[in-house]
Amino acid sequence: MPSCQQAMEAARAAVNGGIAVLEIVRSTPGVFEVLQALANEYPTKAFGVGTVLTAEDAKTAIKAGAKFLMSPATVNDILDDVRDTDVLYMPGVMTPTEIYSAHNAGAKIVKIYPVSALGGVRYISAIRKPFSHIPMVASQGITIDSVGDYIAQGAISVVLSDAIFDKEAMSQNNFDVVNRLATSAALQGKTAVERKKR
Incomplete structure (x- = not known):
């Protein structure tokens, strides 16, 4: 356990490898202290908390400096609490009905989860057609080399947890590997977004 x-x-x-938006999962030891320290150390970056399942955790995360919150499902209490704030809440959705309902309930961006189990890039491509007006983040099981495909098919962003925080590197405290993977991921993301703009 880290x-x-x-x-x-x-x-x-x-962050030093070029990641400007970083999600710290709720299960991280001292998650709110880590968040607060990072927000103070890197004021221009966007840090948030993931796997937030209660309104209470959401409030604690916001107090600690979270710019965004993510959940594996739609938690209506959190959606209601952040409605008139600057904090972005990205609820987890899977089906067309969940996407539509979360957006209608006020979600500005939805997190398609677990995307690789749903068909990955092909699922994003298919689901974007009827919901092109709803910004989507792809989350779960995404590799660095598939970032470009997800962005090309309509995801506005991707969550790369294990692809950057490689389990073996983490178990060995090999932060050089994490830095290299982050650099590669940031470059892939930047290239994909520029290609999409053209």
């Missing part, structure tokens, strides 16, 4: 210090070092390695 420690608070390990989470800080890994996050620094990712």
